[in-house]
Amino acid sequence: MLLEAVYHRPKLNWSYAYDSETIHLRLRAKKDDLTEVYAFAGDKYIWNQSKELIPMSKFASDDLFDYWECAIKPAYRRLKYGFLLKSDDDEIWMTENDFSKERPPVPDRLFEYPFINPADVFKVPAWVKDTVFYQIFPERFANGNPDNDPAGVLPWGGKPERDNFFGGDLQGVIDHLDHLSELGITGIYFTPLFEATTNHKYDTADYMKIDPHFGDTEMVKKLVQACHERGIRVLFDAVFNHSGKTFAPFVDVLEKGEQSRYKDWFSVREFPLEVNDGVPTYDTFSFEPLMPKLNTDNPEVREYLLNVAEFWIKEVGIDGWRLDVADEVDHQFWRDFRKTVKAANPDAYILGEIWHESSPWLQGDQFDAVMNYPFTDAVLDYVVRGTLDAKGFANAIGRQLSRYPQQASEVAFNLLDSHDTPRLLTLCEGDKNKMKLAALFQFTYGGTPCIYYGDEIGLDGEQDPDCRKCMEWNPDKQDRDLFEFYRKLISVRKDLSVLRTGSITFLHAEEGGSKLAYERRLGKESVLVLLNNYDAGQTLEVPAAGQAWHDAMSGDS
Amino acid sequence: MLLEAVYHRPKLNWSYAYDSETIHLRLRAKKDDLTEVYAFAGDKYIWNQSKELIPMSKFASDDLFDYWECAIKPAYRRLKYGFLLKSDDDEIWMTENDFSKERPPVPDRLFEYPFINPADVFKVPAWVKDTVFYQIFPERFANGNPDNDPAGVLPWGGKPERDNFFGGDLQGVIDHLDHLSELGITGIYFTPLFEATTNHKYDTADYMKIDPHFGDTEMVKKLVQACHERGIRVLFDAVFNHSGKTFAPFVDVLEKGEQSRYKDWFSVREFPLEVNDGVPTYDTFSFEPLMPKLNTDNPEVREYLLNVAEFWIKEVGIDGWRLDVADEVDHQFWRDFRKTVKAANPDAYILGEIWHESSPWLQGDQFDAVMNYPFTDAVLDYVVRGTLDAKGFANAIGRQLSRYPQQASEVAFNLLDSHDTPRLLTLCEGDKNKMKLAALFQFTYGGTPCIYYGDEIGLDGEQDPDCRKCMEWNPDKQDRDLFEFYRKLISVRKDLSVLRTGSITFLHAEEGGSKLAYERRLGKESVLVLLNNYDAGQTLEVPAAGQAWHDAMSGDS
Structure with a gap:
């Protein structure tokens, strides 16, 4: 031993x-x-x-x-x-x-x-594991109201650059909720909606105001209500690690320096605020001068941010928060954040952006889940990059399950791409079969799957900014086969609770190859999933007791 | 590999x-x-x-x-x-x-x-590692004022029983501070002082009132002030896991049952409150009906207890809290407790009673230290019980050091006995050499050592209640050799900062025997400690570079 x-x-x-x-x-x-x-x-x-x-x-x-x-x-x-x-x-x-x-x-x-x-006790919202999420980057989803377009807006469908605008807005989302409902989506994660200067809005100017190019508070209320009526829950994105350079307190510090009453709202290493050889004299996200790090050690800052967190829950009824750069903010703040958020909405989902093992945040006192990029890596290594064989993939999944309390795994936010990565179809070099295989695992595994807007109709794109293309709304240019595949996957997941809450057992995981078989089980219900990442058909023997089996995707017995 | x-x-x-x-x-x-x-x-x-x-x-x-x-x-x-x-x-x-x-x-x-x-960042009070603690069980330390004795008090020095009283009080402590100063004590941990029915006072009746048999708030202020004037810091004992049966809110529940406005202050499994086959129908410490568990999930209870924690710091200037049965209270409560206590006194020491590995509480958000019983076990296994050889002992110490952030080890509360264990001298079966050897390790190791009242003058005693004997104040009956040994140990520890803050390296740890050599090192300063747990003299070769060495205990060069 x-x-x-x-x-x-x-x-x-x-x-x-x-x-x-x-x-x-x-x-x-x-x-x-x-x-x-x-x-x-x-x-x-x-x-x-x-x-x-x-x-x-x-x-x-x-x-x-x-x-x-x-x-x-x-x-x-x-x-x-x-x-x-x-x-x-x-x-x-x-x-x-x-x-x-x-x-x-x-x-x-x-x-x-x-x-x-x-x-x-680490309590997670029960609805999350039954939800299928969809991530929307609002500037690029749909332009429902040309009247609020930014100056210099470009025609829909142009090439996305770091600093260009195409006029997407909240009315555009409202206009296209039928698309989400048809697909089977029951949750939306919106990247930031608050006023900011960039197209991605991760440089908040005003946490209490919807970006006027997107709409206003009334519009967002209307949107959330329309979502709720369709059984779609809504997450907002809280950028609390840093503000934008146009955030009023930071503007005040820029103007008044050490005399500013807001100087302790940030972490200034040395006055004056300037950038020397690419390094700001104040802490920022990365070395980005546009994004000064907020000082959550300051009680005023904590109170301000907690008020923001509570306000949008109470004012428009959002169902949770996604937290940007969550691991660079202190744990104490997130503990207070959880108390505030769960007091305002006990059923709220708290989702941190962390790209790594996240056990320090998943103990019940901070987040419910994180953007599960280790899941992303494992699936892509196996299906797309081929750097993991089936055995290595099963091991990677096993390791992830071992790291967290079971309730954390039950609501893990399992994504395959996002606004921060190349698109899945592009990673697959256009190979739709690979893409479908990756999605098949995503939708037959525990946690809550999330589709990045447009993946379902064949949108492609390299690393940011290319992955932030305008959504394609012309049905003739949409990949309807892909859409149908996702729609079916979602529908099967909804029909079979075992896919959402069952245990997972790997029955076969090929060494040096890609054949994989696993069973999801819940009580007497069992689903067997076989993955073949070869170009050709394969034979695989797996133990399956003598029950009546039927094909969940085709319905055949 | x-x-x-x-x-x-x-x-x-x-x-x-x-x-x-x-x-x-x-x-x-x-x-x-x-x-x-x-x-x-x-x-x-x-x-x-x-x-x-x-x-x-x-x-x-x-x-x-x-x-x-x-x-x-x-x-x-x-x-x-x-x-x-x-x-x-x-x-x-x-x-x-x-x-x-x-x-x-x-x-x-x-x-x-x-x-x-x-x-x-886990910040611990800097004074702790330079402190030598002394634990006082007030009912048995000294009777300074016979006027406040409980009814039926017994003559000083009688046999301690679970429910008898000898009249110890705060005036008695004030009267004997010279004894502590002579010994070199710079911190006192008092077992509970608040009103309660038992002699140990772990069944609090009133958290805002000093037990009248001990004194009153004015008296305790005088005591703390007298201690501070001598450079002695003071810890009180907070019994927040449970109250006593005579705590007013519990009395109210006993009287009014489900109609009591305090019913949610406790954790009642089933009304009426009663004890069936030794099991109370409400949660308690162990199965002790006298000690109903407090419900810290109730905001009123949290507020009440946090107010108690703050009150005694502000009112009498105590330097910290020892927390009874700390691991059975929720982490969220202790996080709030730390914020409250450190706000009232940033230098306060927070010491939890936990008998086990305590890493869940020693991350910077809850306690500074715990009653380090795993340390106690290791020393006793090695010196007293002989169940660990020197090698096994060095391994046990190494394991303990590996478990915690360094700052936690620096302020670990290292005790060899307490009111909850047999006395050290009794564990050593009266063998003073063994007792000295155990103390020698305790005082030449990191953390903060604590002496249980009377150990220093040869008090003995079996498991509780026998370990709670009256302090011996007749100099003729005190073991002055032992006192002198402790006094010297403390004085050497104070002289040599390396003993308080240096690293530890085991140079020799005998397998199958008891010879042990270790070095404490801080910069260029080095102390070599050799332990021999054999009955006879032993020879031990250890690497010691050619510097000038002197005997810290005797002063010989």
Whole structure:
């Protein structure tokens, strides 16, 4: 037994409250090393009457490790526990500090989950896992009202540049909600809508005002109401890491320097504010002078931003926030943010932009989910880049599942592209089959899938700004086959709750090739998914018990 | 290279801000497996200009692993990083998801420390590591005022029982501060002082009132002032997990049941409040009906308790709080508690009672330290019980150091006994040499040492209630040799800052025996400590460079 590979520590993804009465325990071990694992658990105050051995099962694997798990509902919400590890030829007990051949005679040195306190339980909105999201970049989705176009607006469909405008607006979104409903979309994530100077609006000028080129508060209320009437939820984008250069407090600091009453709203390393050799004398996003970093250590700034967060929920009834550059803002702020947002709307979804492992933010006190770019990477490495074989892909997915509490995985925001990446079709070099394969995994996996506007009708585009092309509304120029594929995928996902909430087991993951088979299971319901990333048909044998199967995509039995 | 043993994950004890400009990175590997480890780090926005290889050094080891560490001050407070691992015959690069033979060509998939935000930096009070604490159980320390004795008080020095009283009080403490000053004490941790029915006062009746058998608010102010004049800081004990049965809100619930306006101040599983087969129908500490668990999910309860925390800091100027049964209270509450306490006194020390690995509470947002019982266990296993040899002991200490950010280890509350354990002398079966050896380690190690009242003059006692004997004030009955030993230890610790803030390296740790040698080092200052737990003298060769050494205990050169 390789003891160096065995891992457990209290809390985090290793022992957490799944709900107000259930504790999940997890243990990591070397891949294929253990044959059985048990939690040895009880109430420390009545140890002898309550202690029991609870079998754990393997719920995920990666290239080096297996991850074992069990769920326990302790009668008095507290748990003392250790583990019993069995391999073919060995039995070892694991306590908090040690491994031993002997069963621990007393519970003192076992691990402990002291108490399930409701305040600490990571609760995610139930609606998210049943939602299919669609990301809209408003300047490029549809121009519904030419009257509010910016000066110098270009004809719809031109080549997107860093600084040009095509006049997309909120009326345009309202005009095209039928398109989303036809596709089956039930959630929209809007990149920023507040007044700003750029076409992407990530340089906020006024957090309390809809950009006049998009519309106004009344228009956005109308839009949100129209969405809600169709069962579509709406996320706004909060750019709280930095403001824009035209944000009034920053303008004041630019004008008055150290005399500005807003000087502590930002993080100025040295006055005067200037840029030397490309480096601003104040903290910014990256080294971008347009985007001065907000100082959330300042109570005034915190109060201002929390008020913004609350205002748009109460004023227009949004269903959550996507948080830009979320990992560069302090954890304390996000904790206050969660309290404010969930008080205003207990069902709000809080989605952070983080491109990395995000466990520090996914413990129940900050976000519900992050933009799941590690998911994106794994799917693209497997389907598009070919840098992962099926086995490597299954391992990458297993590793991701192991990292977070189950409720976080249930509402993970699983995207394949965005305004910050090349388009999926372009990554696939125009190969629609590859694109469909990637989407097939996305829609038959847990979490909440998100389609970047236009992917569904064949929009392509390289890295930003090219990935921000105008939406194609001419049906003759839309790829209706692709649209139909996405529509079908979404419809199948909606029909089969197992695809939204079932467990996943990889039944076959080819080494050195791309054949992959996995099962989603929920109670007696089971869906088998077979992926073939070869150019030609393949044969694959997988274990499938003798039930009645039918093809979910074609409906054939 | 055993890749299964290699561990790193973002934040926690693995990558954390040591101060507002310094990031510590740590990596775990199989013991003696790696010869060199480097952090491969830079600013992601100017990767090519900033990336560098930073050597890491082994800062701790346990039985299975080595722990490597480096400190980095990134110019713009953000860091992208991976690791380069070298063994005798191998070189491997580690990224967030993978190991590779190739140097990562781009930083995208490395780990990330997104930004050092001041709000997230774990700041501990600077005075703590220079303090020597003394724990006082007030009912048994000294009776300075017979007028406030409880009814039925017994003559001083009688046998302690669960429910008897000897009349100790605050005047008694004031009367004996000379004893503490002579010993060299600079901090007192008082077990609870608030009104309660028991002799230990862990069943609070009134959080705003000093127990009348101890004194009153004026008396405690006088005591704290007298302590401060002597350079002694004072911690109070906050019992916020549960109240006592005589706490007015609970009395109201007992009287009015579901009609009580305080019914949500507690966690009642079922009305009426009663005890069936030893199990109360309401949540309690353990199954103790006297101690109903407070419902910190209720905003009224939170506000009440936070007000208590603030009141005693502002009213009498205490220097911190020790928190009873801290791990059974929710994390959210402790986060608010920290904000309240540090706002009232930025230098306050927050000390949680947790008997286990405590990393979930030691990240900078909750406690500064915990009652370090894992330290207690390790020292006792080695010195007293003999269940750890010197090597096992060094491994246990190394494991503890690896678990927490450095600043947490610097203010760890290192005790060898308390009101909740048998007395050290009793654990040593009266063997003073063993007791001295344990104390020698305690005072030549980092963190803040605490002496349980009376240990220094030879008080003994079995598990509670026997460990709560009356303090012996008759000099003829005090063990003055022991007192002198402690006085000397404290004085040496005060003289040598290296003992308070230096690094620790184990130079020799005998396998199957008890000989131990370690070095504490701070810059050019070095202290060598040799422990011999045999009955007879021993010879031990240790590497000690040719400097001038002198015996810190005897003063001999």
